[in-house]
Amino acid sequence: MSEYAGLGLFIALGTALVLMFVLLTTLLGPRLRFAEKQEPFECGEHQVVSPYQRFNVKFYMVALSFIIFDVEMVFLYPWAVVFRDLGWFGFFAMLIFLFVLTVGLAYEWLKGGLDWN
């Protein structure tokens, strides 16, 4: 049974993490109530419109930064598989990589790329 202990821990940690995030958003997030909030898909656009309408260009900004930071994550998967064999060398190599990514994120944040307005 003991080989399943890791799995149990994983499930417990995962659940705890999700609960924590839900709790944090309810506690810290601003609460606004208006008509759009009641719609089934709340993503900044109305649901029933002509498909030929133009999107706000800000969506592209968000999509671009999402793609950049999302795709970098492909490097974490192979790294995680061989993490044990690489030891501290692999750990620090990935730390440097993540540091470079964080600098990019910090730049975008300070530059105002993450502000909607």
Add this chain to the structure above:
Amino acid sequence: MIEAWEYQVVAGLLFMIGTLGVLVRRNVIVIVMCIELMLNAANLSLIAFSRQWGNHDGQIFVFMVIVVAAVEVAVGLAIILRLVSNRDTVNIEDTSLLKW
């Protein structure tokens, strides 16, 4: 069972579609999509070869290409956004200030 060479045929066809698209189409967005198709044809080819040879070089290569492709799209879309806001067109034939 799909044979190894069949992947290469698909990859070759994808590459040709991409190349033809770049040469024939006039919409900038479509051209960028065709360039992505070329890169992904090479990716498919690399992965199939990687499996055939039984080493991981090709697969690692593909990871790098995926990231490069994403960055290329990001930069390309930004350039196209400038084009649209400066000229209100995505047709490659309207960009003809510079010639000869």
Add this chain to the structure above:
Amino acid sequence: MIPQIDIGALGPMLPVAVGAILLPLAEVLMARKRTFLSRPFTQERRGTFLAVASLLCLVIALIISVNGLLGPSRVFNSGNPMIVMDGVAHFLNIVVLLGASLTVLGSVKYLADIHSNHGEYYALLMSSVLGMMFLTSASNLMMLFLALELMSIPLYVLAGFRRSSLRSNESALKYFLIGSFASGILLYGMAILYGMTGSISLAEIGKRFDPESAPHLLGAALVVVGLGFKISSVPFHQWAPDVYEGAPTSVTGFMATTVKVAAFGALMRVLAVALEPAAELLYGALWVMAVLSMTLGNVMAIIQQNIKRMLAYSSIAHVGYLLVGVIVGTLDGYAAVLFYLLVYTFMTIGAFTVVAILAKGGEDRDRVEDLAGLSQSRPLMAVVMTLCMFALAGIPPTAGFMGKFHLFRAAIERGIEIGDTSLFWLAIIGVLNSAISLAYYLRVPLVMYFRDAPPTSDPDVPGFFERVVLLTCLAAVVLLGIVPDDIFNVLSQTAASAQHLLLLQSP
């Protein structure tokens, strides 16, 4: 399992990488209303500060590179060599770093003049330089592709750096489309080479490459076409004049020199190591490319009215001359290419800097007539421009003559050695083309010295940084023409050490 890594091999890249990562942060922190210093930076001071900071990184990298050139060759990861810092890599890195430093110095005032003084300029420039440095030392297909993209992608942005200018915008779009199209072709060629040989290491591909088999040759051809786009040789040159004309002038100088230096480094390495078995067939194709590039570049340059466009066609012609050295394929040939790349960098950046200084009030002044009467109003600029034009044309006391002399001498010596007349013809066509090129190079000094300036003309004064660039280019063009023999001997040894290492490296 843990790879044997020699971090010191990356010494020259580290300062540039640190600069590329930290400069954008410095830029946004300085742009905020309240800084940790009491008063906020003005845009001009910010630009100067960032330029000096990036110059510092480049100079540190330059010192480490010179040090590396004198020391032994090093391999970053000896178990699976991806980056080989041999003599050729160090030398080309030095040329790239010199070109980049001159570009940074020449950009400070120009960016303010065209109202595009954004701090990101220097960060993008540094990223591109980093890509070039990896490109010259890459000994593995994956590294080659990554470095090529790291070099090109910031350049797409730099070409469109004047965001509201239609021409800059169009230049960026064309560069991006053609550049990524070329990357796609190159990548598919690499995939085929990997599939046929089962390895992405250049040395290993060279061992297993079979010049009899059609798929092997297809892969090789696609790789050569992809690199042909990057060095803008005919028939893959169509983009170059448009992109060079539309891009900001300082960026054009950078693109015309350092990109070619790095791409030629990659081309030489790929041809000499990975595609060595296919040499005869490929050199036939390269012969045609060289002749077409020289001839078409020079003929088209004659009819240009815009200096940037003329220099773009002239750079295509110079790619033709450089290909002569690559086709020769001997150590002397490679050494001649290295020497010519060094000379070419100085004379081209000198010419572009003069054009950049003329820009004023948010507008480029880049037609040949805009230079009229420059000898009276700005004698220093006129002298530098004249010498750069003489050097590009290959007129004797200048460095350009020595560069061409070494290239064509290598071709003729090799031709005698193996009794191949095609190499003689290459040298003869090269010399004839140099004669044709006089037609447009000499027009520029003629306009500057013998035509009066229009009454409205008031050319801008070069700033301190620009004066440094002009004087450096002047000194280099003259000195490299007078004392080239010592340098050339060093370069022959450099090429020899590189070949020694490339033959040795096998995982």
